Amino acid sequence: MRSSATSYPEGSAAFPHRGLVGIAGLAPHEIMFLLDEAEQWVDLNRHAQKHRDLLSGLTIINAFFENSTRTLLSFEIAGKRLGADVVNMHAATSSVKKGETLLDTAATLNAMHADAIVIRHASSGAVQLIGDKVDCPVLNAGDGQHEHPTQALLDALTIRHAKRAFNGLRVVICGDILHSRVARSNILSLSSLGADIRVCAPPALMPVGIEAMNVAPFHNFDAAIAGADVVMMLRLQNERMQGDFIPSPREYRHLYGLTLDRLSLASPDALVMHPGPMNRGIEIDSNVADMVERSLITLQVEMGVAIRMACLDVLTRRARGVEGWA
Structure with missing residues (x-):
């Protein structure tokens, strides 16, 4: 269901952002671009064979400092269906519980050379803070009362x-x-x-x-x-x-x-x-x-996997050397 009424620039100019911390700051055509990109994954997910090796060799870390079921599972399925190595980090078993600062955690995650980090945190602004300290794209899976x-x-x-x-x-x-x-x-x-x-x-x-x-x-x-x-x-x-x-x-x-x-x-x-x-x-x-x-309500859950596949795809194109995304 790609929108024929939507026009946007070619290549990385269609979505020039390094990560996805919030909707604030996105132009309407950038939102529509992500929706259009998700349509191919809606179609894929409705077939028996749901796997693509698009992100093969890449590592995605889901760093969830706040509990979640739907969002974590959705991001995990999205990453795995694209062929990435997906690692989930739960706050209950993280060093944050032992007193590690958020900046130290960011430095630790960065040292692991992930290709994208998905972050959920109870504090507004925490995702942006980590995003500023790591070298890979960061996706906001919900931060406090800020954005999702x-x-x-x-x-x-x-x-x-x-x-x-x-x-x-x-x-x-x-x-x-x-x-x-x-x-x-x-x-x-x-x-x-x-x-x-x-x-x-x-x-x-x-x-x-x-x-x-x-x-x-x-x-x-x-x-x-x-x-x-x-x-x-x-x-x-x-x-x-x-x-x-x-x-x-x-x-x-x-x-x-x-x-x-x-x-x-x-x-x-x-x-x-x-x-x-x-x-x-x-x-x-x-x-x-x-x-x-x-x-x-159940359609929302289905669309969630597709849109997260689209976001992971788009935000890792530079790292993968996709033409037009250098």
Whole structure:
């Protein structure tokens, strides 16, 4: 599904960045370039033979200082399907737990001469800090409340497969906007591509000044979801909360949970998304999450492998001496 309406420069000029730390700073054509590059891997992943030796001989380190299941597994599968040697580093078994500084860890990773490093960290800015200290491309797999760029890219790829275009698309992002790096990256990505973004959250979970990100903020979910084409739900990030942000899970579901009745307020063909993991019965009901004809949640997982394959491919082209990427 390469976009015929998209034009971008040839070779490395199409994506001149050394790494992928965030969506911020990417031009719309650079985002579309990555989406287009992912399409070949969507096709490959749907065949019985899913392996290519494109990155044979290269080493990818997945350095996860913060726990993850979906993102780590997705990056691992992506690297292995491209033929790379993939090494996973878990924070629970790393020297960080023994008091090693982030800069020392960066120096250690750099000394291992990896060809790309995928980093997930609980602190905003940690990925950029490491990226500045290593010689290879760095991919941000989520850093604190900052960004989660590959999640935004896979969400955009999912929406494009379902809706074909972004211009004028009405997208509602509802949930814990304040603590969500997924929300931030999606706002940056989808608004850049021409979508109309509404964000909805309780007052305590809505960032101050969110209007500056070119979105319409709502506290009333019924008003926000009216006429929506895509409804993206977010979980409550209790691990990042200190204090009482909501009265109770039951009250939160009543006001901000996606139910069948509430979905009926959206466009008749509105689609449902969730980055996972889901808290069923709180931010989304099971009979909504499991709607075969409306839910894109499993498609998001599929698109995640493809977009991460594309990112690993594109960001290692210079190291591999690909023509036009010197």
